[in-house]
Amino acid sequence: AEKLTVLLDWFINPDHGPLIVAQEQGLFTKAGLDVEMIEPADPSLPPKLVAAGKADIAVSYQPQLHVQVNEGLPLARFATLVGTPLNSLVVLADGDIKSIADLKGKKVGFSVGGFEDALLKAMLSKHGLTLKDIELVNVNWSLSPSLLTGQVDAVIGAYRNFELNQMDIEGHPGRAFYVEEEGVPIYDELILVTHTDKRDNPALKKFVSAIEAATVFIINHPDEAWEIFRDSDKKKLDNELNKRAWKDTLRRFSLRPAALDKARYNKFAEFMLEQKLIDKVPALDDYAFGLE
Amino acid sequence: MIRSIITTLGILLAWHVVILVLAPPRFIFPGPWDVMVAFVDNFSLLIENLAITSVEIVVGLFIGCVLGMLSALLLISFDGARRWLLPVLVVSQAIPVFALAPLLTLWFGYGIAPKIIMASLIIFFPVSAACHDGLRYAPTSRLDLARTMGASNWAILRHIRLPSALPAIASGVRVAAAVAPIGAVVGEWVGSSKGLGYIMLHANARMQTDLMFAALFLLCLASVALYFSVNRLLDNLLSWQADTTRHNQFQYSQQGTPRQ
C-alpha cells in the first residue's frame, strides 16, 4: 500500500467526518492507500510541513491558502472538504446586539487565524463601520468562554456548527452572523492541499475518490455514519457537542470534493487583494487544481 | 503519606470554597465534584496518557539535567566559552514554542522526540545556570589546595568544584523537577495526539473543562510526586551538607536556660 501522511488542521472533529469515515470503512485501504492522520495543535503548522515536504496532504482553509501562496509556500488545493464558510460572527442570542451595526464601540474577540480582522472589516463596512469603531481583542484559545463571561461582546472566528452548539449546551445560546451574508465573498472553509510538485501524484485521485465515497455514505446514512465516526475514538469523541455538531456539519460537506469552482477562487483572491492580505493575484492554476 | 492526603483534601476544600464564593461559570472553573466525575468517566483515557506524559517528563528531566550540567561544565572550563555561550543560552530560553515547533517537527517528526526536546529545553537553562553559579563560586582555599597538590584542571573540576557546587546544583535540579511537567505539556503542543497535554488542549478546545481539570489534577499529582522524589534523592546525596548547616528552628537545649 502507498503511504500517505495527512495533517489535520486541528483536533479530530466532525469537520473531518469524511476522512474518518473513509479510514474506518477501509475505503483508503481498498484504494491501496495507507493513510496516517496527525492532529496538530497549531493550525498554521500543517501547510508549512506539507510545503517543506514532511507530509503529503494538509487540511487547510481557503483564505489561508491565498495568504500562504502569497508568502511563497508551494501549495496547491486539490479537493474541498467543506464547501461553504463555517466562520461566523457570534453574539449572545439574548444580548443587545441585533445587527452588526450595533457593534459600534464594542469589543470583538478573535482567535489569531491571520485574517479574521479582514473578514470583520468587510462585514463592518457593509454597515458603515470601520475597524476603528470597535475594539479587537485576541482571545486566542477561548472564543466561547470570553463571550459567555462578557469579556467581549462578539467573537469572529467562531464556527457555526461548533461554537453555537457549545454555547447552547452551556445554556447561553448564541446568534451567528454568517460572513458570506455580510459582504464577504463565499469561499470553501476546509480544503485539502498538497505540495505543488506532487500535483500529479496518482494517490491523490484515489484519496479523493475514497473521500467522495465516504461523503456520500455520510449523507445517505447520517446516523450510522455518526456511530462510525464516534466509535473511531469513543473516549474522546463520544459527547453531546460532537453529536450536535455532526448534524450541523453534514449538510456542509462538499459532495464533489474534487471539483474546483475557479470563479469562486478568483473572486476571493480579488477580495483578499482588496483587503491587502495579499499583494498580487496569482494565476489560479498555480495554487488550485481539480482532479478530473 | 498522610500529609499528602491531607494536603490533597485541603486543596480540594479550598477549591470548593473558591467555587462557592466566586461562583465562576462551570465551563471556566468547574467544581471538584464535576472534575471527579470526569476523572472517573475518563479514567482509562487519562491513565494511558499520563503514562506517555510521564515518560516524556522523566526522560526530558534526565536529558535536560545532563545537558544543563554539561553546558555548565563547558562554561566553567573554558573561560572563553562563557563569554560567548552564555548569551546563546539566555536566548535559547526566550524562544517561544510556536517559533520552535515547526523546526522541531521538521527535524524530528511527530513522535515523542520533539516533546522530550521541548521538556529538556525548558529544564536546560535553570539547571545550567544553577550549576554554573555553583561551579563559579567554589571557595578559593579549596582550589588553592588542589592546585598545590598538582591537580589538573579536570581533576579540580571533578573533585573540588563539582562537589562544592552540589548544593547549588541540587537547587537547580529541584527547580527543574518542578518545571519538567510543564515542559512536557508544552512539548505536546508541538503537535501530538497523545499525552495529558494533548488531552487538556483537546478538552479545552471542546470546552470540556471538567475533563481538562481532571487531566490537570493528574498532572499536578505527578508533578508533586516527582518533585518530592527528586527532593528526597537529593537530600540523601547531600547528607554531608546537613551537618554543617541547619534548617530547622533553633531548639533551646536546657530547661534552666536563662533566655526566653
Next chain:
Amino acid sequence: MIRSIITTLGILLAWHVVILVLAPPRFIFPGPWDVMVAFVDNFSLLIENLAITSVEIVVGLFIGCVLGMLSALLLISFDGARRWLLPVLVVSQAIPVFALAPLLTLWFGYGIAPKIIMASLIIFFPVSAACHDGLRYAPTSRLDLARTMGASNWAILRHIRLPSALPAIASGVRVAAAVAPIGAVVGEWVGSSKGLGYIMLHANARMQTDLMFAALFLLCLASVALYFSVNRLLDNLLSWQADTTRHNQFQYSQQGTPRQ
C-alpha cells in the same frame, strides 16, 4: 558592548550557516537577510510592541521575584507552613498556561494585568525555590552565634539567613531574568492585541515567518540585555562573595615556579 555586538554577529553567522547547510524552507526558518528586511520594514511596529512587552517583562520580573522571596521567607519562618505550602507551590508550577488563561482573563480582563501575572507566575517558583534552599542552608555556626546574641527569629532571618542566602537567591533571580520574557510572551498568547508575543502569533498565522523571526530576534535581544543587566546588578550587590571565592582560572604567579 563590543562583545555583545560580536556575539550578535556570531549568532547571525551561525544562523546563516545553519541556513546554508540544512537549507530549511524559508517559511519555516528564514535567513538573516530576510529577517533583516522584515525588521527594517516593520521597525516602528516592532519597537512599539517591544515597549509594551518590556514593561510586562520588567514588572513581571519584579513582582515574581518579590513574591518568590516572600514565599520563601514564609516557608522558612514557619516550619509548619513549609510542609503544607511546598506541595501547593509545586502544583502551581505544573499548571499549564492554557488552564489558567481563561481564569486569568475572567478575573483580570485582557489588559496588561494577566500578562504580568503570567510572567510573575512563571518566575515565581524558581525564585522561591532558590531562596528557600539558600535560606535553609545557612551555616549552623552563624545561626548559633546570632542566637547567643539574643537575636529574635526575625532578626536572624533578616541579618543572618538572608545575607547568607544571597548567593543562592542571586542564582534564582538570574534564572528568573532569563525566563521572564517567555512568561510575558506566553501571557500575550492568552489574549492580547499588543506586544511582541502577539506580533509573533499573528505573523505566524499569516505565514509571515520573516516578521515573526524579526520579533523573535528583538525579544532575544531584550532577554539578553535584561539578563546581563540583572547579572551585573547582582554581581555588584554580591561583591563580598568574590573575595572568598574565585571563578577565573588559576594563574601561575611566578615565572620561576617549578610546576607546569
Next chain:
Amino acid sequence: MDQTLALSIKNISLSFAKTTIFDGLSVDLIAQQWTCLLGQSGCGKSTLLRLIAGLQQADSGTIEYSEQLKSSINNIAYMAQDDCLMPWLSVLDNVMLGARLRGEKNTNASSKALALLEVVGLSQHHASMPATLSGGQRQRVALARTLFEDCPIVLMDEPFSKLDAISRYKLQNLSAKALQGRTVVLVTHDPQEALRLAHTVLVLSNKSPNISQFASFNSAIPRELDQPTITAHQQKLWEYLQ
C-alpha cells in the same frame, strides 16, 4: 543555688552517634571569676561551652543558672573556636553585629566598637571586609565582637590561638581588664595562658570523671609570667595534663 555561683552543671551526659563525650559531668562555675578549661584535643571542651551557651542539647542532666542571670535577656557572650565573621559585613559592622541583631538603636555603638577595634589593634582595618584579613586579624575581630557584647557570662573558645606571642600577651591583659567582674570560661591549649588568667583551672578528659580541678588561685589576674603562681605550677600542670 549558692549565691556565688554563676551556674551549676549537674550530672550531664552526652553522646554522639558512637562516642560518649560526657558521662555524668558536674561542675560549678563561680560568679565573676575566670575559669580556664584545658584538655586534650577532642575531649569535649567546645561541646561543654556550647552546652552552657544553650546551643547543644544534653542527653540528660541540667544546667542551673543563677537568678540574676535568668532575669536578663542577653547574658551570654560566646566566642566560638571558628571566628565566624559575616563575610558581607565590614569589620566594624561585624563587631557591632549583636547590636544590629537586637535592633538596638544606640548611636554610640559604633564609637564603642571603634574603641574596641583600637584595643585589638585593628582600627585602621575598621572598613575592611573580613575576606581581606589574616587569620589572626579575624580572630581579633571576633574577640572585639565578644567584648562588645558586654555580658555577665563570657564563653571563649581558644580566643588567642592564632595570635603571635606579643599580641597574645597584650590581649590577655586587655581582656582581663575588660572582663573584670564577669564570669569567664576560657578554653585554651596553652598552660601558661591558663595560669596567667585563671582563678580556677579545670582539666577535661575523656575518662570518667570527665572533669577535675587542677588548682584555684586567688591572686589578681592577669599575672605576670615570672609570678610564683605561674612558675611554680607550670611544670605541675604539664605533668597533670599527661
Next chain:
Amino acid sequence: MDQTLALSIKNISLSFAKTTIFDGLSVDLIAQQWTCLLGQSGCGKSTLLRLIAGLQQADSGTIEYSEQLKSSINNIAYMAQDDCLMPWLSVLDNVMLGARLRGEKNTNASSKALALLEVVGLSQHHASMPATLSGGQRQRVALARTLFEDCPIVLMDEPFSKLDAISRYKLQNLSAKALQGRTVVLVTHDPQEALRLAHTVLVLSNKSPNISQFASFNSAIPRELDQPTITAHQQKLWEYLQ
C-alpha cells in the same frame, strides 16, 4: 643558584589595595632544613607561604626554585592556616585527597593514609565526616594530609595552633621525623615551637627590611625543651619579637 638552596626569593614586592605587605623582600631557603617563620599577626607570613606555593602573584620580584625541584611535578605540600577539609569526603578520603586529585591508582594509598591517621591519633575517626570533628581533630587531619603528600618542600601555616600542649609536643616530634630531609617552612606563633624545630628562625615584620634572621642552629631536631638552644634563646627571641 647555590646547590644547598631549595629556593631563593628575590626582591619581592607586594601590596594589597592600600597596604604594602612586602617591599623588596629577599630570602633564601636552605634545602632539607626547617625554617621557622615568626612575626606579628597580619605581617604577611601566610602571604609569603602562598607566594612560595605559587598561589599568590607578586607585584615584582622573582622566586627561583632549585633545578631538582623544577624537574618534578608535585613538589610543594601546602598546609593552609585554615584546615580546608572537604566536607563531602570522609577523614580517610580527605587525607588521600592528593592521590585522588592526581588520579593515582595506588592501592597502598589507603594503608599509608591510615598509618598517618594512626600517627596523628585519629585512626578510630577514619570514617567520620569532617563536620563531626573538633577543631583540633580537623587540624590533625589536615596535617596528615600534608604528610601524605610526601613532597620535597613542605609549607605549613600554624599547623599545631589548635592542639593541646601534649598533642602538640608529640606531633612536633612526629613531624620532625616524618619530614626529615625535606625543606620545611613552618609559620608559628609559638617561640618555643620555633626553637624546638627550626634550623633557621626568621622573623617577618611590616617594616623594611621585611625579614630578618634571628638565629640558625645546627643541632638535630626536634630539640628537647630543656636543651640549651631553647632555654638560652627563649628570652632573647621574646625580646627580639618585640
